[in-house]
Amino acid sequence: MTLVEIAKPAFDVEIDIAYATPHNFTGKPVYSRPGCYLHPDAAACLTHAIELARPLGLRFKIFDAFRPSEAQWVLWNHTPDPEFLADPRRGSPHSMGAAVDLTLIDASGAELDMGTAFDAFTPRSHHGVHDIPPEAQRNRALLLGLMTAAGWDFYRNEWWHYQLFKPRDRYPVLSDKVLDVPMMLPQANES
Numbered sequence: 001m002t003l004v005e006i007a008k009p010a011f012d013v014e015i016d017i018a019y020a021t022p023h024n025f026t027g028k029p030v031y032s033r034p035g036c037y038l039h040p041d042a043a044a045c046l047t048h049a050i051e052l053a054r055p056l057g058l059r060f061k062i063f064d065a066f067r068p069s070e071a072q073w074v075l076w077n078h079t080p081d082p083e084f085l086a087d088p089r090r091g092s093p094h095s096m097g098a099a100v101d102l103t104l105i106d107a108s109g110a111e112l113d114m115g116t117a118f119d120a121f122t123p124r125s126h127h128g129v130h131d132i133p134p135e136a137q138r139n140r141a142l143l144l145g146l147m148t149a150a151g152w153d154f155y156r157n158e159w160w161h162y163q164l165f166k167p168r169d170r171y172p173v174l175s176d177k178v179l180d181v182p183m184m185l186p187q188a189n190e191s
Contacts, residue, residue: 029185030185069092072094
């Protein structure tokens, strides 16, 4: 399986892979490097979303895309919460290259207010909540509209998560071994 690397100039996005830093819910890096990859079908949908956002003066910042199955286990072992994480025994759409975590940014590169941070495992991260500022509600609706118009499905508990429709029926779970240059920290690949 060949994944598509999401990088400039082919993709006009900002990349800020949270799991390659300690700035994620685990408090430590999960990836050894900030790789950003998608299945070719997902990359095509991302291209469409980029084209839809451009006339609005908006771009995307990506926090995570392909997540090796080894990484899904690290996250699940840290916080086994099925409201916000896919059980790795079932398979995560991220581990299929069929999901992306992202937000919108303006022309200056500033993130639009979405009411919570990325990976805020709280009911305030759900789509359709009313206890966030009206501007954040509008921004979430805008992100939802752009992504669904481009062919993505959404996950109701996370405003930042979009995936291809029915990924478990269409794509295999992939490990770090499919990449020419591994993303996982060496100790994670040994398990």
